[in-house]
Structures are given as C-alpha cells and as structure tokens.
Amino acid sequence: PAQPRERLRIALQKSGRLGDPARELLAAGGLTWRESRDRLFLYGESLPVDLLLVRDDDIPGLITDGVCDLGIVGRNVLVENSLALGAQGHRPLVEWRQLGWGRCSLDVAIGEDEEWTGPQQLAGLRIATSYPQILGRWLRQEGVEAQTVVLNGSVEIAPRLGQADLVCDLVSTGGTLRANQLRPVTTILDSEAVIAGPDQRLEDGRQEIADLLLGRLDGAMQLKE
Numbered sequence: 001p002a003q004p005r006e007r008l009r010i011a012l013q014k015s016g017r018l019g020d021p022a023r024e025l026l027a028a029g030g031l032t033w034r035e036s037r038d039r040l041f042l043y044g045e046s047l048p049v050d051l052l053l054v055r056d057d058d059i060p061g062l063i064t065d066g067v068c069d070l071g072i073v074g075r076n077v078l079v080e081n082s083l084a085l086g087a088q089g090h091r092p093l094v095e096w097r098q099l100g101w102g103r104c105s106l107d108v109a110i111g112e113d114e115e116w117t118g119p120q121q122l123a124g125l126r127i128a129t130s131y132p133q134i135l136g137r138w139l140r141q142e143g144v145e146a147q148t149v150v151l152n153g154s155v156e157i158a159p160r161l162g163q164a165d166l167v168c169d170l171v172s173t174g175g176t177l178r179a180n181q182l183r184p185v186t187t188i189l190d191s192e193a194v195i196a197g198p199d200q201r202l203e204d205g206r207q208e209i210a211d212l213l214l215g216r217l218d219g220a221m222q223l224k225e
C-alpha cells in the first residue's frame with residue numbers, strides 16, 4: 001500500500017496547450033505556489049495542494065499508480081489511457097469536472113476528393129492514428145475490420161507518405177487536415193480539458209482538501225461565465 005500522503009497532488013501538463021490554462025484556473029481558485037529548482041514540482045502555499053508538471057500522456061498512469069490524486073488532461077488522453085489501463089485490470093478513471101476549454105474532436109478523415117458513404121467503406125484499409133484504443137473501440141462498435149497504424153506524431157502526412165489510407169486525428173480548426181488534402185467525415189470523440197481522478201474517494205484527508213479546492217475552482221469558473 002502507498003504510504004499516507006496528507007497533501008493533495010495534481011498532475012498538470014508541463015507545457016503544451018493545457019499547461020497554462022490549467023495553472024490559470026488553479027490561480028483563479030486562489031492557489032498560490034512556489035517552484036522547485038527543477039520546475040517539475042510546484043509547492044502549494046495557500047492550500048496543501050502540490051502540482052506535478054509532466055507530459056500529458058503520463059497523467060492517467062500517475063493517477064492510476066496513486067502518485068497523483070487528480071490530473072488536468074484532455075478527455076482524448078484520459079479515455080485512450082483508461083482503455084489501455086482497464087485492459088490491464090486497473091480501476092477506471094473518471095471525470096471529476098469538465099472544464100469547457102481545450103476543446104477539439106477526434107475525427108476520421110479521408111482524402112478531400114473521396115466520397116464518404118459510411119464506416120463500412122473503411123473495411124480492410126489502413127488508418128493512421130495516435131489513438132489506437134479509442135479508434136479500435138469505435139471500429140468494433142461499427143463492426144468494421146480495419147488496420148490501425150500507430151504514429152505518435154505527424155499523423156496527417158501518413159496518407160501522402162503511403163503509410164496509411166486515411167487518418168483518425170484531433171481536429172480543432174481543421175486547418176491541418178485541409179493543408180494535407182484531408183477532410184473530416186465523422187467524429188468519434190468530442191474532447192475538452194477535464195479534471196480526471198479515481199472512481200472512488202481519496203484517503204488520508206485528501207478528499208476534504210479536494211472538495212475545498214474543487215469548490216473554489218467551481219466558483220472561479222462561474223465568475224468567468
């Protein structure tokens with residue numbers, strides 16, 4: 001069993017799209033902190049809440065392992081990792097709050113000149129994605145057998161390189177798809193930033209700290225509306 005920990009620990013994206021808005025939200029909720037020398041850890045001063053700054057992909061695993069209690073992460077990353085962790089027998093992670101920013105969608109996109117008749121036309125094709133779990137779940141739901149080509153970046157250029165026939169990737173404005181002569185045809189997940197956590201209450205008094213902090217964050221979010 002993990003050793004008792006009386007301070008709440010929240011994982012945030014170190015840089016990237018969600019790091020700054022996550023820190024802004026916590027600051028708006030009244031949290032103040034000082035930085036560790038290596039800038040990977042922020043020690044909360046106004047509340048017993050510490051922040052760990054990491055790659056977003058590591059956030060679900062840190063919660064599952066009990067290293068962090070909560071995390072601020074995109075639903076796309078949460079669902080992708082939860083499906084993989086669930087397959088390994090871990091308890092599910094759930095959304096404690098929806099934050100309403102960092103919105104994007106995980107879309108299937110085909111060549112801009114191709115006709116779209118529905119998921120069945122994907123049978124036997126190669127789909128490039130960084131989200132094999134979410135794509136695999138959707139393909140099973142649709143009863144389509146296709147091949148998934150897992151790429152961790154530059155998914156949009158895979159069709160031009162001949163690595164795949166189409167893609168399944170995150171879209172916000174659609175500019176990246178258009179620049180690669182692709183068009184979105186169906187959304188398989190709507191995403192936004194969320195506060196992710198375990199599906200049960202925290203221990204050692206950390207649930208009370210979380211309730212206090214979340215109440216303040218709710219207040220800050222209402223003021224912004």
Ligand code: PRT
Nearest residue numbers: 013016017055056074102103104170171172173174175176
């Ligand atoms: O370094 P680290 O691993 O932490 O960061 P990362 O590079 O994996 O993630 P990052 O910072 O790029 O994105 C973090 C989260 O922001 C994602 O997991 C999503 O939840 C959310 N988000 C919102 C997006 C986008 N919008 C988005 N547009 N993530 C990525 N994109 C990509 C998109 O795939 C495309 O390639 O940005 C590009 C531009 O999109 P368009 O449609 O506007 O052209």
Ligand code: ZN
Nearest residue numbers: 055056057058
């Ligand atoms: Zn990442």
